[in-house]
Amino acid sequence: MPPDSIRPAHVPTLAGELPRLPATVETLYADGTRGSAPVTWQQVTAVTVE
Structure with a gap:
């Protein structure tokens, strides 16, 4: 059964740094x-995070 919703992932990241995504x-x-x-x-x- 598919979920009714998915909780958004919040990943604070400084400009120029690559995020650590869950x-x-x-x-x-x-x-x-x-x-x-x-x-x-x-x-x-x-390039994406510049």
Whole structure:
């Protein structure tokens, strides 16, 4: 069953530094249960964070 929502990942990062993105995100279901799911991020490069 797919989740009803996915909690946004908040990753504070200084300009010019590559973020350390989590391998999973928290999932939320209508009945109040929570889970986690693997996530694939777009590649972040040094040019992206300039």
